[in-house]
Amino acid sequence: MFAASRIQARAFSASARQLSKVTVLGAAGGIGQPLSLLLKMNPRVTELSLYDIRQGPGVAADVSHVNTKSTVKGYQPDDTGAGLGEALKGSEVVLIPAGVPRKPGMTRDDLFNTNASIVRDLAKACAEHCPEANLLIISNPVNSTVPICREVFKARGVYNPKRLFGVTTLDVVRASRFVSEIKGTDPTEEKITVVGGHSGVTIVPLFSQSKHPDLSSNAELVKRVQFGGDEVVKAKDGAGSATLSMAMAGARMADSVLRAIGGEKGVVEPTFVESPLYKDQGIDFFSSKVELGPSGVEKILPVGELDANETQLLEACVGDLKKNIEKGVAFLASNP
Numbered sequence: 001m002f003a004a005s006r007i008q009a010r011a012f013s014a015s016a017r018q019l020s021k022v023t024v025l026g027a028a029g030g031i032g033q034p035l036s037l038l039l040k041m042n043p044r045v046t047e048l049s050l051y052d053i054r055q056g057p058g059v060a061a062d063v064s065h066v067n068t069k070s071t072v073k074g075y076q077p078d079d080t081g082a083g084l085g086e087a088l089k090g091s092e093v094v095l096i097p098a099g100v101p102r103k104p105g106m107t108r109d110d111l112f113n114t115n116a117s118i119v120r121d122l123a124k125a126c127a128e129h130c131p132e133a134n135l136l137i138i139s140n141p142v143n144s145t146v147p148i149c150r151e152v153f154k155a156r157g158v159y160n161p162k163r164l165f166g167v168t169t170l171d172v173v174r175a176s177r178f179v180s181e182i183k184g185t186d187p188t189e190e191k192i193t194v195v196g197g198h199s200g201v202t203i204v205p206l207f208s209q210s211k212h213p214d215l216s217s218n219a220e221l222v223k224r225v226q227f228g229g230d231e232v233v234k235a236k237d238g239a240g241s242a243t244l245s246m247a248m249a250g251a252r253m254a255d256s257v258l259r260a261i262g263g264e265k266g267v268v269e270p271t272f273v274e275s276p277l278y279k280d281q282g283i284d285f286f287s288s289k290v291e292l293g294p295s296g297v298e299k300i301l302p303v304g305e306l307d308a309n310e311t312q313l314l315e316a317c318v319g320d321l322k323k324n325i326e327k328g329v330a331f332l333a334s335n336p
Ligand code: NAI
Pocket: 025, 026, 027, 028, 029, 030, 031, 032, 051, 052, 053, 054, 097, 098, 099, 100, 101, 102, 111, 115, 118, 122, 137, 138, 139, 140, 141, 142, 167, 168, 169, 170, 171, 198, 240, 241, 242, 243, 246
């Protein structure tokens, strides 16, 4: 009996490893297109499902010619509304970069009015068609769109906190690159922990825990990590925000989730998840280092020791973060 169930378990995990359907919602956008390309290059992805309200099939046809093993299918809304459901069915991982990006002078919170309802509607479709998928939310403001997804899933009785992630990978990617520019080091060797949320002062880099604790007092660097996205928004001058670096960060996060699903141990990524770390301060979601496993979140790692500068940054973070989370929850309560 025991042996039989073990064989069954092994067969199941083997098939889970072999069949990894990954879906991108918003696949024809600035992030969606390079993200789809990077996912096509990932041998862990066996089926790539690309949905957008415009040009999903177009992007899919293009990406499908890349000579890697995975199959690619494109979807857009059809008259029956079936396109989205078909795109989602059987997904192991769903990435959501659908929505509008910032223009110069805008904060991520300024996107709320448009993106909240887009993410809500896509989350409803996920709850219906792939309730057990790992949901990776890229659409901003992440601090609010992730709580919106939780409320949608909860209302349908399918919420699993281990499967819902806000993608904050770009903040650590930026931090390691910016540090390497100052120190003249290899950015891939710079492991910088960034905690909190994903906008402005809610982004808290912890340089005291890195190889360069002296950088914690470098206010200019701290600000650059917190507001690095603004550099791109300004340079693109009205044409959007980070897309290529974000695609790289999203593809890395998806790869980490897939590696953990495949049984790899010790896969750790920073990500914005439902977290016990600051619940006593009324903060349900927090980004910190998270160990991933076959069921999604395996273990939420503690924030660790902070120095005096970082303690101050964290105080500023929690105030804003609380408001952002509450805004998402309140939106769904009045716009179910
Ligand atoms: P974009 O405007 O180039 O692309 C968005 C795509 O979403 C478009 O192709 C659009 O047709 C599609 N879309 C809109 N409504 C949809 C719906 N209901 N269903 C499916 N697709 C839909 O925008 P971009 O530059 O790709 O940015 C997307 C989002 O990602 C923005 O909210 C942006 O703020 C966010 N972002 C997040 C980052 C992060 O670190 N988490 C970093 C950079 C951007």
